[in-house]
Amino acid sequence: MKRKQSIWMLLLVVVMTAALIGCGTTQSNLENKNAANTSNKITIGFSISTLNNPFFVTLKDGAEKAAKDAGVTLNVVDAQDKTSKQISDIEDLIQKKVSVILINPTDSAAVVSAVESANKANIPVITVDRASNGGKVVAHIASDNVKGGSMAADFIMKALNNQGNIVELQGIAGTSAARDRGKGFHNVVDGKAGVKVVASQPADFDRAKGLSVMENILQGNKDIKAVFAHNDEMALGAVSALQAAARSNVLVVGFDATDDAVKAVKEGKMAATVAQKPDLIGKTAIETAIKVAKGEKVDANIPVALDLITKDNAK
Incomplete structure (x- = not known):
């Protein structure tokens, strides 16, 4: 037992x-x-040129929603249109050892040093909406700004029947968006008989500057038929200047299709705006960053489609 x-x-x-x-x-x-x-765990840093512009606010919102849906951490910093602050912000993101850095440059040339710093820290860089002139960038996500500039010019040329004086309001000098939109515009209008760009001046993507620059241009140019602005904020500033000068018959075409601009198109204050899709750009940026963080291969250039918004289709 x-x-x-x-x-x-x-x-x-x-x-x-x-x-x-x-x-x-x-x-x-x-x-x-x-x-x-x-x-x-993936942490994405996003340096945005400015959040004092509806386009970039919508871009940020699209990125934040995509990050939340994917369960990744997103750290957004606002450069406030200051190159020195953007470089400092990116250095902070590098110190935090984020997985990937998204950059929407204030200046395509000046941001190169920050991109190179991220390269040295082995942190992948993706540029958004505006490109960097140097450093190693894994991918660039943006609308085809050259094509968008050409779309605006084609619309103006058709509306004017290839006759008339045109004003161009440029964006911030040194940004790829300003350079490419201007290039697309001039590809269409330059050398055309009967058409003349009587003024081409920077207004820094800013509504107040668009107003003041347009006021100055109107003093020396009485016979203006159309205005092409590199973004909607400048276009809306130009509209205000034209209204004050009793010149509301001048065609104004912007770029971005912000809510205010689309409203102005519906009301007949603007003739058209080239529609980027900032929320989709933000979403695409996050999706691409996640792939990069996981070691997946992505395309070097990822375009986002454009549309031309006129009174006929603004609804």
């Missing part, structure tokens, strides 16, 4: 020992899994 009890006791000890080992293994596996999840 005692021998049987001893055998049962021995079996019980073996079973309990196996159970303890199993529990230990399960707990260890869970700990390892949790550690892996923590190590695989």
